[in-house]
Amino acid sequence: MTEQTQHTRKWPIILAAVFIAVGCAAWICQLTMGLLVGSGMSNTFAWGLMIAVFAFLVGFGAGSQFVASYIVLANRKDLMPYVKTAQAVALAGAIGAGVAILIDLGHPAHIMAMLTGPNPTSALTWDMIALTVFIVIAIINVIAIARNSKALKFWMVLGLISAFALQLVEGLLFALMEARVWWHSFIMPVDFIVVAVVCGLAIAVIVCALKKDEFKPEALHDLSFLLAVAIIVHLVLAVIELAIVCFGGSAADGGALAAIGSVWLFYVLELGLPLAAVFVLLLGKKDPAKSMLVGGVLTVVGMFFHRLMLLYPAFASPTLYVPLSNEPSPSWALPASTGLYNHTGNAFEIAQGYIPNFFEWASMLLPLGVALAVFLVVVWFVAKVGKPAAEASGAQDTIEVKETVEVHESADDPEVAEVKEALVEQERGEDR
Amino acid sequence: MRYAMAIDLDRCIGCRTCAVICKDHNAEPRGIWWNRVFSPGAPEYGTSVIVDGMPRMEFVPISCQHCENAPCQQVCPTGATYTDDTGTVLVDYEKCIGCRYCITACPYEVRQFNWSKPDGVEGVDGEYRWGYPEDYRQDGRLVYTPVRPEGVVEKCTFCVQYTNQGGIPACCTGCPANARIFGDIEDPESEISQYMSGRQWLVLGESFGTKPKVYYLPSTRGEGE
Amino acid sequence: MSERNLSRRSFLAGTAATTAAACLGTGALPAAKALAENVDPAGEWVRTTCSPNCTGACGLKGFVHEGQIKMISQASDYPFEQYNPRGCLKGVSVNTMLYGPHRLTKPLVKNEDTGKMEETDWDTALTAAADRLKAVMDTYGPESVGVIWQVQGTGHIQKGSIIRLSNMMGWSAIGCYEMNGDLPMFWPETFGVQSEELESYCWEDSKYTMIFGSNVMVTRLPDAHFLNISRENGGKVVNFDPNYSATSEKSTEWVRLKPDTDAAFALAVAKIIIDDGLYDENFCKNFTDLPLLVDTATGKRIEAANVAGLSALPSPAYRTTYVAVNAAGAPFAVNPERLGGMEGCTLEYTGSVRLKDGTTVNAKSGFRLLRESLVGKTAQWASDTTSIPVETIERIAHECATIKPMHIIFGGAGTQWYHGDLKGRSLALIAALTGNIGQLGGGISTYVGQYKTRFIPASWFNPPRMNKHSMSFQYAVTGRTPTMQQNAFPPNGLKALVVGWGNPMDQHNVANWLRSAKESGELECLVTLDFQRTTTVDMSDVALPAPSWYEKLELTTTPLHPWVQLQQQMVDPPGEARPEIWICKELATHIDPSYADQWPVFDESQAEQVADDVLRMLLQNGGPYVNQLTAEQLREGPGKLWHANPGEKRIPFWSQIHEGTPFPSQSLPNAIDVTAPFVRSGRIQFYRDEDEFLRLEEQLPCYKPAFEDTEYAADPEARTKYPLAFITRNSTYRVHSTYVNNPFMLELQNSMPKIFMNPDDAKERGLESGDLVEAYNGRGKCQGGLVLDPGMYPGQAIFDQGWWSEYMDGDSYNSLIYPWINPTNEVYYLSGVWSPNMAWNECACNVRLLQKGGARKEVMQ
Known part of the structure; x- marks a missing residue:
């Protein structure tokens, strides 16, 4: 390891530490001062930034698991160097998401009730289970990767299933809410899975572009293409989702549209950034790695807006519309108690906008910091535990490795050997 | 036994006494209203909305609908929200983790979150707090407490502290227009069954499939017009 | 049911x-x-x-x-x-x-250096108040001390003690009924009484209810459901309102009319009823002045004493024997002491009468004059004036004449205009023409305040040594008028004010004058008793903390129901608040120890016991209305007032219509002889022949438009400068300025005073919902968040009154209003019965933008 890499590895640790420290401080502020001061939420806009961060992180977690499992199970040797990173992102995203949801609780002191009496009809219960299972399997996968486990493929299958289940549950967590027209559609769980794929691939594209030397151009091109396809599928789903609301014709649909209109820039960014990414990824032939970097970043930012837009059309619009006696239409929303009287002087409003306040932005750093820390720990762990394998490979260069792989193809258990070798290769790539 | 409430919109005069007596008896902190009365389409109390060229000012009180198929209960991860054997949907303040999933699930926007430490009013002897002054438990579950824990969700309980002892909710005893009728909807002899018998009624948000147990008897205003 | x-x-x-x-x-x-x-x-x-x-x-x-x-x-x-x-x-x-932040718990005295109210002990406060009041009494005479005690019905023991205090000191009671603008002058002008009304449980007996100027569903909230019951029982409720109100929604029919044109509608209805022969002829003959003859040359009623061959019938000095014509065309003396038996007379007469002095005068009966006065008052004319369609006017005229019992509710929003009395007289005409007066569920009622005295309170109100005065404090603002009764205002003016349970510095349309007079020193002393720290308390020289109605013993009544009830002491008042009975006694003896013999002997700890003694005394001496009730009974719950008519519910004018007793019925606490001169015929009088009525051509009910005799007469430019009517209506969230600081009520209003306008009026001024706007005129200004109400008749700016200055940036919404005095209100002066009324609504204004979108966000966008 060179001094340079020593140095570049320091700043993520510092960043994670700062994020966690600032995030913790903000969370403590929220806990002590209360969410009235500590957030911009209200009874009508009851879920805020932290839920967006939760969905954002869990998307990267599950998505990276998809990517990791895909590489291993599809035996993409050309992408094998990325598996360790993907798995680290998977675990980090999931744990970060778990932290986000904990921070969001109004009364975390009652959390034991979740364990002592989980309600099986609640998607949130299943979400907790799915997330826990996902994390456990992701940890096992990390260890399996680090130890070059023979059972890696098995665990990767489980990882794939758990990621799928997690996103399905996430999607249903929203989609089952009949009260919210923006969520209540079959698109929601499907899109949750697609978005996870987009997120996983976007991170892969970014990481691989940064380490373009480790990958063959075809592999990078494949990744770009996969991401572009995933984005297109997601955008098609998003357009269908919008069309459902546009043609829904109910007052609530109109309310959701109005809410979208009130934050139209977010919506434009949500759709526009990934769309731009598609063009960049597919058309940026001149410097593919740079295009990938740009496309990947555009996608990640777009996905953050996508997660924010999970909230606005759902919460910034009323749910109940009441007609008059003997006048079946039109119908109107009734003002609801905002819960903000002590803060704003407005006890009742039809719908509330939402601007995350300082404490929310700051406490958002906690799940992000934790995710970063987990990522670093996993990378460190895999590097440490995986050392013997790396050392065994010696100072061979890539061509030699290739040859080695070819040699191993004739071995008794070719698949396991492939994976092992790919991991060795990856390890060396890391070291370089 | 299924407790239910009928609200006669023809009798309701929109005075908000139900909302206020509810707040007074149930120690609802500042900014929290379990019960609210508004006029669809009208910008403010005492103003109207034009429908078919004519003004209207219908008063619609809304509180927890105590749904038979309560989405809030389904989504509550800890079972803090539950339905008791009278059909009343209640919240156990000691099990609520404050995830607010129930708030997102409820189409009636009747669930309220304690965003801050619940407070009373600053007054002559320091802070004054109103409301039923003792805790009320049902099978060990804390379903009423005069000083709410911060960060939990609360809502109408049909005044569980009264109904469990044979009383009726404060909004029903307190409605000056006698527009609210409470009772056991399964008992054909009950006041509410008798009142609703032969009358047309509707529920709010029928499309949500929540099967509310608050029934609205439409106003005669606009009939045959 | x-x-x-x-x-x-x-x-x-x-x-x-x-x-x-x-x-x-x-x-x-x-x-x-x-x-x-x-x-x-x-x-x-x-x-x-x-x-x-x-x-x-x-x-x-x-x-x-x-x-x-x-x-x-x-x-x-x-x-x-x-x-x-x-x-x-x-x-x-x-x-x-x-227990809120505005509760007054300690006596306060103004620090002359800082101008701030400072807490002190009782003796210091009482001494300060007594010294200041005594100084005013010595300099200007005791009648220059004005006293306000809110309204009679809300208290007879504790509030009674301030009345007793005033009645021994010779201070001038400021009649609460007219002070609040609630005095419906058509009552004394037509019936000779302070006012009369059905108790609200009679509403369910009405088959046809017409409501004018009363938003019953908001301002008579605990009674409102009786109108619903009337509808449920098959009755029809018709609400006449320029604006679509809660009462409009809860009526069978809403009739939209131009503001302040109710009289035009009523006159057209009266014309249709007369022209179509739908009137109750015998009722008119027996109980009204319509058969009585008027000298067409002088406009005066012809007295029997002056007619050849007739003479006045024996009657008290406060009645006059007038003349009607029998079927044969011969005049006869109409007995003012006995109603009825007049079926044989001629209702409509034009002819001549020979007087004792040998002259012959042309005479017409009241009915004939009425018919002539209504000639132009066609449905078309009324439609043009009121904007009510002709067919609606004609239909309603027939409905209200034929469906019985028919009841008219005529509220404060109709009364509180310069010509409010003309509306009342016109509507009373409908009630009388249709013979609904004196019937269960019929007649006309006014519900504008808990002013009414329902039993005889003299045993406590009147001290052994009486020195009783009253005043009408509009004159403090307008100055003395040529038409006024001299005893209506003290010769040296209003120099000190003692306020019991009131907030005149915010709440009265003389608030501007009061504030400036207090500032200039013209009003030398302000002493206030209250349980809340109001604007008036803050502007006082001395403020004395009193108990609320949960902290003392008090005896109450109301015009809206028949029950005598107690306020009871549930808890001790917080801090050092003490019962008014003790405060008033102490104030009297601090002013002059010789007043000690005018009060029971007790110390503060015995106040509750003394109040109980007074309660027993009041019940015992209160006349047949209450003397069957005991204190013990009232401690358990409500006790019903006695009434003369058979049946469960009291019927106003029952003994007049069914027993022939002459009008007026007694307006307690006044003796009959002071109110009877208002209707000297002993009948319901639609024709008034006092000079001022003749001069203004208001002998008979008529219609006069708003602002012409007031705002536009005072300033012709007001017509264009101030094209809107400034209406300060009552809010469901307040009772005048009480409850403004109730935290729940503040939440329900998003803590924001509001100005309501028709969207077109707002658009014309470039104003939008949510703007912070200001209603203003040459006298004052008032701000609020703008709310657009499409149900409002154009041409109005409505403000929900009652906000204390501290919620309004120091403004007072009453600063725009001026106490116009109608000379017909000055023909007599009897405090609380015939006295200049406050025309709150007779106020022109305009509205302008203060801050775009500056209002607290409205409930709806």
Whole structure:
């Protein structure tokens, strides 16, 4: 390891530490001062930034698991160097998401009730289970990767299933809410899975572009293409989702549209950034790695807006519309108690906008910091535990490795050997 | 036994006494209203909305609908929200983790979150707090407490502290227009069954499939017009 | 009433009893588990009477826990079940104010150096108040001290003690009825009484109800449901309102009319009723002045004493014997002491009468003059004036003449105009022409205040040494007028003001004058008794903390229901607040120790016992209305007032219509001889022949448009500068300025005073919903968040009155208003009965933008 890499590895640790420290401080502020001061939420806009961060992180977690499992199970040797990173992102995203949801609780002191009496009809219960299972399997996968486990493929299958289940549950967590027209559609769980794929691939594209030397151009091109396809599928789903609301014709649909209109820039960014990414990824032939970097970043930012837009059309619009006696239409929303009287002087409003306040932005750093820390720990762990394998490979260069792989193809258990070798290769790539 | 409430919109005069007596008896902190009365389409109390060229000012009180198929209960991860054997949907303040999933699930926007430490009013002897002054438990579950824990969700309980002892909710005893009728909807002899018998009624948000147990008897205003 | 309703009532009673028992901890709990799990709250429910000035007088009960009232419910103990539960949103949350930040707990005296009110002890405060008042009394005479005690009905013992104090000091009582603008002058002008009304439970007996200028569903909240019951029973409720109100929504029919044109509608209806022969001829003959002859040359009624061959019949000096014509065309003396038996007379007469002096005068009967006066008052004319369609006017004329009993509710919003009396007289004409007066569920009623005295209070109000004065404090602003009665204002003016339970510095249309007079020193002393720290308390020289209606013994009545009720002491008043009976006695003896013999002897700790003694004395000496009631009975619940007519419900003018007793009925606490001169014929008088009425051509009910004789006469440019009518209506969230600081009420309004306008008027001025706007005229200004109400008739800016200055950036919404005095209100002066009324609504203004979007966000966008 060179001094340079020593140095570049320091700043993520510092960043994670700062994020966690600032995030913790903000969370403590929220806990002590209360969410009235500590957030911009209200009874009508009851879920805020932290839920967006939760969905954002869990998307990267599950998505990276998809990517990791895909590489291993599809035996993409050309992408094998990325598996360790993907798995680290998977675990980090999931744990970060778990932290986000904990921070969001109004009364975390009652959390034991979740364990002592989980309600099986609640998607949130299943979400907790799915997330826990996902994390456990992701940890096992990390260890399996680090130890070059023979059972890696098995665990990767489980990882794939758990990621799928997690996103399905996430999607249903929203989609089952009949009260919210923006969520209540079959698109929601499907899109949750697609978005996870987009997120996983976007991170892969970014990481691989940064380490373009480790990958063959075809592999990078494949990744770009996969991401572009995933984005297109997601955008098609998003357009269908919008069309459902546009043609829904109910007052609530109109309310959701109005809410979208009130934050139209977010919506434009949500759709526009990934769309731009598609063009960049597919058309940026001149410097593919740079295009990938740009496309990947555009996608990640777009996905953050996508997660924010999970909230606005759902919460910034009323749910109940009441007609008059003997006048079946039109119908109107009734003002609801905002819960903000002590803060704003407005006890009742039809719908509330939402601007995350300082404490929310700051406490958002906690799940992000934790995710970063987990990522670093996993990378460190895999590097440490995986050392013997790396050392065994010696100072061979890539061509030699290739040859080695070819040699191993004739071995008794070719698949396991492939994976092992790919991991060795990856390890060396890391070291370089 | 299924407790239910009928609200006669023809009798309701929109005075908000139900909302206020509810707040007074149930120690609802500042900014929290379990019960609210508004006029669809009208910008403010005492103003109207034009429908078919004519003004209207219908008063619609809304509180927890105590749904038979309560989405809030389904989504509550800890079972803090539950339905008791009278059909009343209640919240156990000691099990609520404050995830607010129930708030997102409820189409009636009747669930309220304690965003801050619940407070009373600053007054002559320091802070004054109103409301039923003792805790009320049902099978060990804390379903009423005069000083709410911060960060939990609360809502109408049909005044569980009264109904469990044979009383009726404060909004029903307190409605000056006698527009609210409470009772056991399964008992054909009950006041509410008798009142609703032969009358047309509707529920709010029928499309949500929540099967509310608050029934609205439409106003005669606009009939045959 | 359906069986369903009956069973509901018994159900309510049953469950209420169970709840009460459970809450009191005396009932057996149904489940053993409940016993183990839950403790009954320590404390008890105590009954009292909610007593702001709202006419409700609702029986409420408070739950007292650890020395504080924790919650309030309606007592629901009225024997007439449909009165239960009685009590509104304000009353059931007053506990938040009893212990809130504005509660007055210590005597305050103004520090002359800082101008701030500072806490002090009772003796210092009483001495300061007494010294200042004595100085004014010595310099200007005692009648220059004005006294306000809110309204009579809300208290006879404690409030009675300030009346007693005033009556011994020779201070001038400022009549609360006219001060509040509530005095419907058509009552004394037409019936010779202060006012009369059906108690609200009679509304359910009406088959046809017409409402003018009264938003019953908001301002008579605990009574409003009786209109619903009337509808449920098949009755028709027709609401006449320029604006679509809650009452419009709850009526069978809403009739939209131009503001202040009710009289034009009523006159057209009267014309149709007469022209179509729908009137009750015998009623007109027997009970009204319509058969009486008027000398067409002088406009004066012809007295029997002057007619050849006739002479005045024996009657007290306050009545006059007038003349009618029999079927044969011969004049005869009409007995002013006995109504009825006039079926044979000629109602409509034009001819001549020979007088004793040998001259012959041309004479017409009142009915003939009425018919002539109505000639131009066609449905088309009324339609042009009121904007009500002709067909609607014609249909309603026929309906109200034929469906009986028909009842007219004529509220304060109709009264509080310069020509408010003309509306009342026109509407009373409909009630009389249709013969609905004196019938259960029929007639005309006014509900504008808890002013009414319902038993004889002299035993406590009148001290052994009486020195009684009154004044009409509009004259402080307008100066003395050429048409006024000299005893209506003290010769040296208003120099000191003693305020009991009022907030005139915000709440009165002389607030501008009061504030500036206080500032300039013209008003030398202001002493206030209250339980809340109002604007007036803050501007006072001395403020004395009093108990609320949960903290003292008091005796109340209201015009809206027949029950005498007590306020009871549930808890000790917080801090050093003390009962008014003690305060007033102490104030008297601090002014002059020789007044000690005018009061019972007691110290502060005995105040409650003395109040109980006064209660017994008042009941015993209150006349037949209350002398069957005992203090013990009232401590348990409501006691019903006695009334003369048979049947459960009191019927106004029953003995006039059914027993032939002459008008007026007695307006307590006045003796009959002071009010009888208002209707010297002993009949319902539609024709007034006093000079001022003749001069203004208001002999008969007529229509005169708003602002012409006031704003536009004073300033012709006002017509264009101030094209909007400034209406300060009552809010459901306040009773005048009481409850403005109730935290629950503030939440319900998003804590924001509002100005309401028709969207077109706003658009014309470039104003939008949510703007912070200002209503203004040459006299003052008032700001609020703009709310657009499409149900409002154009040409108005409406402000929900009652906000204290501190909620309005120091403004007073009354600063725009001027106390115009109508000379017909000055023909006589009897405080609280015939006296200049406040024309709150006779106020022109315009509205301008203060800040775009500057209002607190409205409930809806």
